[in-house]
Amino acid sequence: MLSATSLEPVRARFERGVTSNQPLYRDIAKRGFDLAVAGVVTLTVLSWLLPLLALLIRLSSRGPALFVQVRSGRNGRQFPCLKFRTMTYNPGAEFKQAEQGDSRVTPIGRILRKTNLDEMPQFLNVLAGHMSVVGPRPHPLPLDAKFWHVMPGYKDRYKVKPGITGLAQSRGARGETREDHQMKLRIRYDRMYIHRQSLSLDARICWWTVKAVFMGNKNAW
Template identity: 45%
Template structure:
């Protein structure tokens, strides 16, 4: 009897059987560490552990617990990225800090509060709460890689999408999800070749396996057109205790920052969206304002020298203003130091090419070194551009390529940039073939998919080494 129970725990994963207790342990650990940090601050600052400080700690703990529960911090994060978990913790502690400070101002006598101690406590709390989670998650990942605390999973429906899911499970063994097999009703010759040997039975057999409590996760992989079939499978799976997931084949589209949104009580999935909504938009704008202000301060004198040199070496204005598409495909004026003897800004704009007769001698140097683009930092301050983003093209080029390249206009879901992911990967300057423009667009859309402040800083850093020159820059 004991051996049977032990084997069952090993198969199902020890922690799964005590999921509620595990979440309680997380709560208790948070409360202990928050209290410990507060106590250390009081001891270091030689402040008394009196009733007021105890009450303040209790208020902070209650507020944090409410915020943490509201953000669902204590659910299972097995299949979620660590960054998402840490982001939720950061938001919970930020809200806790704001509400605690507000409570102090509203209800606490001024003379009884050590503002410095409270600030030290609130600043120290966040790294402690995030650090212990990161360490524990690392330990848990290694534990799962050795086959412990694992879950079993089956897939109903064999297709390329479900095959990709299974490959991801194999590549991320730290998730501790064991793939048990595909279940499909079709004959083997009708299945993708690479899946034929992975079929373990029919869909009825897969559901029977779930009903016998031998499976923890059931993934349903059916085409969007098979709505009735999916509803039938969901009905049958409701007679099991397994966690059931649908693998939607929305991925036949090039999803751009897809997210679920509510319209009243109706849920919709955005297929093409921008990452810069709400807080992200404010964060991106703050990043642009701070960095462009700093850079403009440093390059003010060189810009003045370049402007004088352009004016003295060839007739025409020092600054060339060209209409290009900005955020949302709306026309904007983009500034550059004039590098040509003429200013193309109409329905037909010829790209600069090798030995282009329109380029002035000084202009050739400015273009090779990208110094002609320095005035665009003014565009960034104006809010027309961003430091990092897809490079803006002339309106004539946009109208040409949007007809030739699928998804081309999705580049305009974000502000155009002075530098970008495509530029540091070698796709800058002349695009004399359609394939080069396709690759540039692919990198631009990949940037929008992956955007983060850290990614922006990485691109800016790499621009210092790769972004100023190139074999296609004329």
């Protein structure tokens, strides 16, 4: 289980030689990085992966291949977040976080969630300017409503664009947040990233995320 102490090795690593964020990086270099990575991934991977996975999802269960959920972006602006559908189709269902052994998750959905492939359509969100490749993960609106005014530092996550992946996710602070301490740990990672963001840190987080695809993601169900 993750704890506050698990942040310390990461914090120490970032304190050595990682500069704080600069306006030029936030406004120009980061957008250039986002467009370059999202453009390459869209042309070389998503162009064939999207129709292939869409076909498999449609053949394995009833419903659309893509799941579109409104989420909060930078400064709380809402946008349509794209994902491959990983659960049984039930448009009228109330929001409930996925939990271990969740019966709603389809067999192919379990693979997609474990490997982060369900997030691949969000590269289109990056191209549209809704998201960055790296940043705090956007939460469903019911989670925002629950924590926005009561969890210290929660709103700070939305000072930057949300990301397909982030420091919290790459270090294992992802998935269900049934207990407050799980959300507090995620917020600490997110605020650390916002304070220390740089092009090199974004590249490292992308590498950690790719490694997790092959090594398995903790708390992904």
